[in-house]
Amino acid sequence: MSRVNCIVCLKPVPDPRRWSELALDPITKTLRREGIPSLLNPLDKHALEEALRIKERSGGTVTVISMAPLTANDVLREAIAIGADGAVLLSHKSFAGADTLATSYVLAAAVKKLGEFDLLLCGNQSLDGGTGQVGPEIAEFLGIPHVTYVRRIDVLDRGAVRVERALEYGYMVIEGRMPLVLSVVDEINVPRHISLMRISDAMQAEIPVWTSRDLDIDSGRIGLLGSPTQVADLFLPTIKRRREMITGAPDTVSKLLIQKLRELGVL
Amino acid sequence: MGVSIEMVGCGRKIAEKLKTELAAVLLGHDVKDLADQLVAYGADKVYLAESELLRFYHSEAYAIIIGELAKKHRPEIFLLGSTSTGRDLAPRIAAKLCTGLTADCMSLDVDDKGRLLQVVPAFGGNVMATVICPVHRPQMATVRPGVMKPPEIVGGRHGEVVEIPVDLKEEDLNIRILDVVTEEPRAAPIETADVVVAGGWGVGNTDGWRLIEELARSMDAAVGATRPPVDEKWASEDQLIGQSGKTVRPRLYVGVAISGAMQHLVGVQDSKVIVAINKDPNAPIFKASDFGIVADFRDVVPPLADAIRKLR
Numbered sequence: 001m002s003r004v005n006c007i008v009c010l011k012p013v014p015d016p017r018r019w020s021e022l023a024l025d026p027i028t029k030t031l032r033r034e035g036i037p038s039l040l041n042p043l044d045k046h047a048l049e050e051a052l053r054i055k056e057r058s059g060g061t062v063t064v065i066s067m068a069p070l071t072a073n074d075v076l077r078e079a080i081a082i083g084a085d086g087a088v089l090l091s092h093k094s095f096a097g098a099d100t101l102a103t104s105y106v107l108a109a110a111v112k113k114l115g116e117f118d119l120l121l122c123g124n125q126s127l128d129g130g131t132g133q134v135g136p137e138i139a140e141f142l143g144i145p146h147v148t149y150v151r152r153i154d155v156l157d158r159g160a161v162r163v164e165r166a167l168e169y170g171y172m173v174i175e176g177r178m179p180l181v182l183s184v185v186d187e188i189n190v191p192r193h194i195s196l197m198r199i200s201d202a203m204q205a206e207i208p209v210w211t212s213r214d215l216d217i218d219s220g221r222i223g224l225l226g227s228p229t230q231v232a233d234l235f236l237p238t239i240k241r242r243r244e245m246i247t248g249a250p251d252t253v254s255k256l257l258i259q260k261l262r263e264l265g266v267l
Numbered sequence: 268m269g270v271s272i273e274m275v276g277c278g279r280k281i282a283e284k285l286k287t288e289l290a291a292v293l294l295g296h297d298v299k300d301l302a303d304q305l306v307a308y309g310a311d312k313v314y315l316a317e318s319e320l321l322r323f324y325h326s327e328a329y330a331i332i333i334g335e336l337a338k339k340h341r342p343e344i345f346l347l348g349s350t351s352t353g354r355d356l357a358p359r360i361a362a363k364l365c366t367g368l369t370a371d372c373m374s375l376d377v378d379d380k381g382r383l384l385q386v387v388p389a390f391g392g393n394v395m396a397t398v399i400c401p402v403h404r405p406q407m408a409t410v411r412p413g414v415m416k417p418p419e420i421v422g423g424r425h426g427e428v429v430e431i432p433v434d435l436k437e438e439d440l441n442i443r444i445l446d447v448v449t450e451e452p453r454a455a456p457i458e459t460a461d462v463v464v465a466g467g468w469g470v471g472n473t474d475g476w477r478l479i480e481e482l483a484r485s486m487d488a489a490v491g492a493t494r495p496p497v498d499e500k501w502a503s504e505d506q507l508i509g510q511s512g513k514t515v516r517p518r519l520y521v522g523v524a525i526s527g528a529m530q531h532l533v534g535v536q537d538s539k540v541i542v543a544i545n546k547d548p549n550a551p552i553f554k555a556s557d558f559g560i561v562a563d564f565r566d567v568v569p570p571l572a573d574a575i576r577k578l579r
Binding site: 024140148168170171174180231232235261 | 350445
């Protein structure tokens with residue numbers, strides 16, 4: 001089998017255990033994430049793991065990239081400690097506030113700059129945004145095919161891969177010529193942990209930071225200003241519910257609740 | 268055609284407001300009779316592309332054909348169902364057309380400027396956000412199955428079916444579908460359940476989850492979940508209730524150890540009666556419930572299940 005070189009897109013996401021602390025900036029209507037630690041998007045861990053398995057079988061390289069604030073350095077070093085060969089961080093204030101189209105545009109530009117590759121892997125969706133849009137959009141900007149919901153990848157000899165794509169009830173088997181973008185779901189593998197032996201490599205690794213000047217991009221298509229979608233309004237939905245609290249010992253509240261539900265005819 | 272019919276209903280309302288035409292795009296093999304159904308539900312026009320190549324969802328082929336249609340006919344608005352197909356196809360087309368796409372909208376409307384108002388739960392708060400795509404066209408949005416009410420068939424509706432020739436051949440494409448395997452769903456879908464019991468992060472572990480399932484059994488209820496129990500594999504993905512999961516409309520919904528983030532609440536807001544059990548008196552779910560019990564679910568759920576069982 002010839003070498004298969006992989007690029008993996010990573011996204012740092014705010015730690016879900018601290019989500020209640022996230023604040024929405026009422027003026028820019030974007031999220032204020034300062035002070036909330038980030039972790040590597042869980043599905044991206046599966047993408048990285050799959051890339052490493054492919055590297056082990058075929059002898060290629062694994063490069064990780066991320067478009068994120070400078071603090072994403074931690075997540076990229078973590079990826080190197082897990083086994084990635086190198087990392088690039090795309091970070092600039094002009095990238096901030098991007099929607100999925102503007103994000104995919106920047107990531108695609110970085111991938112073009114990295115040169116030839118065989119597979120671009122990413123998690124099917126992120127924990128925070130959850131749109132699942134970036135993988136297919138990057139593929140369109142690169143002019144290559146994509147497959148989402150990938151739960152199995154087999155690299156074939158003739159520059160092709162065979163993948164299983166999970167459906168709501170069932171799956172598809174698809175064959176595609178590389179290069180391809182594959183968005184993976186968690187069923188695909190069990191990710192390995194950081195390798196102690198790689199920690200010092202990870203700490204010493206040079207992670208270039210590319211800004212808008214380092215990429216061949218149209219500055220009108222990046223960041224908040226380059227995003228076709230915008231938040232126009234934030235509002236509290238009107239929720240009309242009884243808000244009746246039932247208090248007492250467990251047996252008492254059980255009886256009271258049942259009584260009220262029966263009165264309403266729902267139990 | 269499930270969610271597609273729901274989108275036709277939604278699109279019809281918007282088309283009426285904008286006093287414009289609603290078109291549906293139908294791709295497949297041997298699907299011509301579905302085109303008549305789309306007209307009956309509200310489409311003025313159906314663009315029909317048929318080919319053996321299109322029998323199953325083929326991301327490359329579908330995106331090429333629909334992309335060309337969109338470039339030619341320049342719709343103002345383009346809606347798709349948020350299914351494994353829609354979530355794969357919509358972004359590909361959005362990038363092809365360099366336009367905005369909002370996923371998993373909970374409601375869609377247009378303002379007097381003809382802008383599509385795409386409402387989603389705002390991440391990081393108990394608020395909703397209205398997203399717009401002011402300049403780029405088409406304005407694209409996806410909606411999950413069951414969020415919009417399906418339209419009624421209107422008798423005597425007429426529409427035009429426009430057949431699109433498909434020149435694509437397998438040799439032109441880089442992707443080949445080798446097989447499609449369908450599996451039966453394990454349980455009755457929660458979207459149609461009359462009673463739903465859902466558990467959240469606070470359930471803590473599989474022992475706790477067993478109590479949730481026991482409560483559900485006592486009421487003949489379906490079991491739902493928020494994202495953390497699905498991630499922890501106490502529940503499966505098809506039990507997820509919320510913006511990125513299912514919308515349920517039971518007569519009774521009981522949320523146990525669920526804090527009540529907007530992403531989840533949007534999936535249960537049409538329940539007739541909502542009950543919340545949570546040990547945190549400040550949990551947002553209480554403001555969105557009819558009845559609330561502040562308690563550790565481990566103390567309340569067993570006697571509650573017991574008392575319900577005795578009723579039957």
